[in-house]
Amino acid sequence: MTLRLRLAALSAALLVFTAGVHAAEVFNRVASFPVALNAPDAAATSSEIIAATEDGMTLIYSDSPGGGIGFIDITEASAPKAAGYLALQGEPTSVTIIGDKAYVGVNTSESYTEPSGKLVVVDIASQAIDAEYDLGGQPDSVARNKTGSLVAIAIENERDEDAGDGGLPQMPAGLLVIFDVAAQSLKTVDVTGLADVFGEDPEPEFVAFNDNDEIALTLQENNYILIVDGKTAAVTGHFSAGVTSVVDVDTKKDGALRFTGSQADVPREPDSVKWLDNDRLVIANEGDWKGGSRGFSIVSKSGEVLFDSGNQLDHYAARIGHYPEHRNKKGVEPEGLEVATFGDTQYIFVAEERASLIAVYKDTGAEPEFVQALPSGISPEGLVAIPSRNLLATANEVDLREDGGIGSHVMVYELAEGEASYPQLISDLDADGRPIGWAAISGAVADAEKPGILYAVSDSVFYAEPAIYTIDATTQPARITNKIVISRNGDAAQKLDLEGITLDGKGGFWLASEGNSDKLFPHALFHVDADGKIVAEVPFPAALLAGQTRFGAEGIARTGEGDDETLWVAVQREWGDDPKGQVKLLAYKPASKTWGAVAYPLETPAEGAWVGVSEITVHGDYAYIVERDNQIGERAQLKALYRVKLADMVPAELGGELPVVSKELVHDFIPDLAANNGYVLDKVESFAIDADGTGYVITDNDGVDDSSGETFFWTIALN
Incomplete structure (x- = not known):
């Protein structure tokens, strides 16, 4: 094979x-x-290297930017609690635990050329420093042996990536230090002259013990591994x-x-x-x-x-x-x-x-x-x-x-x-x-006839190939079974920021693109055929663009047929001509090429936040609208689904006063998001209702850009 x-x-x-x-x-x-x-x-503040006490009830992590170590009580694993913080006058790089003591490597270097550091012994119960030992360089990894008699510390003396071409050699050289816990003494192991690549400047990175008290030490930039006898401090093996x-x-x-x-x-x-x-x-x-x-x-x-x-x-x-x-x-x-x-x-x-x-x-x-x-x-x-x-x-x-x-x-x-x-x-x-490959799902629509089949678009700001994905939600997990790249003149279409998708009733799709004049992205609708080829582009009218911001179309839905066919486009936030707390639901009729709108009332945001619309879909007698704030984690207060009666959505001409529709709350998404036992994600971006009336919700992971990359996909029942 x-x-x-x-x-x-x-x-x-x-x-x-x-x-x-x-x-x-x-x-x-x-x-x-x-x-x-x-x-x-x-x-x-940050959590980097983490260790657990021997009873498994407390976690201790190194916090480099904060300059200390943090303690977390996990007696109840599903409900961790803050348990203290200890400043260490330096940059903690790693921590390991032996009995009732934590051993912390702390970088105290003044510069790359004058590295220094210490091994700090902390009493866990009192969260007080028991002792400090000079390591003679900048520590990175710290590890203990099985019996708790030895601690190994990789002294990296890291390279300055901005010096010259950021390469090696950059002195002083790194080394390995072995700490005898009972004797409270240090042994230094010279690891120069061994690596095939810049052996004079080893870059120790990580240490680990086996049950025979042998230490494995990686020299990362040197692409090398050493085996050291922890008891004698002798190098017993080494290889690329x-x-x-x-x-x-x-x-x-x-x-x-x-x-x-x-x-x-x-x-x-x-x-x-x-x-x-x-x-x-x-x-x-x-x-x-x-x-x-x-x-x-x-x-x-x-x-x-x-x-x-x-x-x-x-x-x-x-x-x-x-x-x-x-x-x-x-x-x-x-x-x-x-x-x-x-x-x-x-x-x-x-x-x-x-x-x-x-x-x-x-x-x-x-x-x-x-x-x-x-x-x-x-x-x-x-x-x-x-x-x-x-x-x-x-x-x-x-x-x-x-x-x-x-x-x-x-x-x-x-x-x-x-x-x-x-x-x-x-x-x-x-x-x-x-x-x-996929990421940043930003809008979805259900197949008109096949329950559990959805079509979704990706946020094209993050990717140069805007695409439509077919999702089979009848399996668990749901599966993306096909990807169609949106094309213009035979090439992947550029200058799109796709945020919404709806069926055109003829096998193709209408797509909503959120514009951004600073990046020359137009506010527009795009009609594509079943193969993703753009067959028509509908720019927003001049009367609307006069008040434009970058927070444009966030969803699109279709109602009616023939002369009555209407594309409803949800604008995310207030534009220049909108009253505060109201956004437009635009109505475009392809047959007559005319525009209108109604006003949709937003929830009031918390201080320092904003609230906007992120999706619209139509089912039965209602338009369903996702409304959310821009907050994440414990600051998140609004991620919810509302609905508006279609009969009340009678568009008026642009440029004048718009009728304000009434809405009712259908579903609060925050408990759903919290049920994943992480933090509450900010971007609930897609909502679709299939032929059986099941609602599907998808979050946008922002293309793993300043994001954990998590995408949640779940269903809700509609009344």
Whole structure:
């Protein structure tokens, strides 16, 4: 079997697993904790590396921007509580726990050329510093051995990526430090002169112990791995992480999700490393400098490659809408790792920093078996398993609160019998065995005759290939079975920001594009045939554009036939000629090419927020309208479905006073969003009602751009 066919068969197997095989036990998220609760006055706070106390009841995470460590009480796993914060006068980089003490690596460097750091010992009960030890350089990873007698610290002395070409060598060189817990003494291990690439300037990244007190140390930029005897501090083995080739991946930052590229002989450049047993290692190949293999590998401690994941992580992320197209050199960017045994099964957890996913595999002793992908917060950095409680926790480092986004979160998952709650939408493979890439679903409509079949559009601001996706919602998860690229003159159409779709009654579609004059995106409607070819463009009239803003069309619905055919277009926010708190529902008649509108009353936003319309669909005697605020997480207050009687939607001419329609609340989406046990997402963008009267709701993940990438897809019953 060829490599491509083997990978296609693997992807097909993943679909079968995800689409319907009942797993005896799966991981599902049970809670999400915003770490700002531990440091409410901090401008920025983050959770990066995370550890659990030996009783499994408390999590401790390093917070680099905040300059301390945070404590989380997970006595009740589904309801984590803020449990304290300790400032450490420096930049904490990693934490591990032995008994009642936390051992924290703290960077105190004045510059790249004068690195310094300390190992800080913290009493967990009192949250007070017991001792500090000078490490002689800038620490990165910290790890303990099984018995708790030794702590290893990777002293990275990291390179300045802005110095010269950001390459090596950049002195001083990194090293390894071993701390004897009982003797409270340090040993320094010289790791220079070993790596094939810039051996004079090793870049230690991550450390891990096996049960024999052997330390695996990755030198990331050097693409190298060392084995060190933790008791004697002697280097007992060393080898290159090697190079690998990857096929059927997206290699161009062109806004198109095309998995047809390849990368040959790229160095793995591993970040995290964990032992699977005393002879095998698993490495996350982040590729921070010249790498780009996008996967993880299993290697023997003598350097033999036993398994390489190839494009598996990229492909699965693409199929569930998490592929980070703007990071094409490193794809999903594997970085963090955890290995733990739950019952009789040893699991490998791979944190994908740019895709915001945790890939879960079973260690079989040979090729690992893919189990599932877990949605995490933005940029998962650290993981810790607590097998005694069937729990896994992730630390997600990005804090976007300054820009109105979400802050850093710690997320908790539980292994239990049941079915995976995520993904809720997954794509099939195309005819060539490659994933149908998608993201940023921004509008949907149901098939007129086939229950459970939807057509959706992607937000074209994020992608250069605007598309219509066919969704089969009769399976769980729902499946994207086809993708049609919107074309103009034979090429993918440009300057579109598709936010709405409706059937044209003849096998084609009408699409609504949200304009933005700053980017030369027109406010317009587009008529496309069944193959996605644009057959007509209808710009907004001059009378309307006089008051335009960038918050334009967010949905489109169709009523009537022939001369009575009307396209109803929901404008997201107030334009210049709208009274405050009212937006237009535009009415366009294709037969007469005339425009009119009614006014729709918005809910009052909370202070600092805005409220707008994000979708319109028609069913029976009503137009159903999604209304939401622009807030996320605990600040979110409005994500709801309303309806307006069609009989009351009698449009008036543009330019004059518009009749204001009345609305009634149909459904509050916030409890639905909260039921996913993450934070409440901001963009409920799509709503469709199928031939059986079932309502379908889809969130927009913004193309994994400053987003966790999570897309939720669920149904509601209508009265």
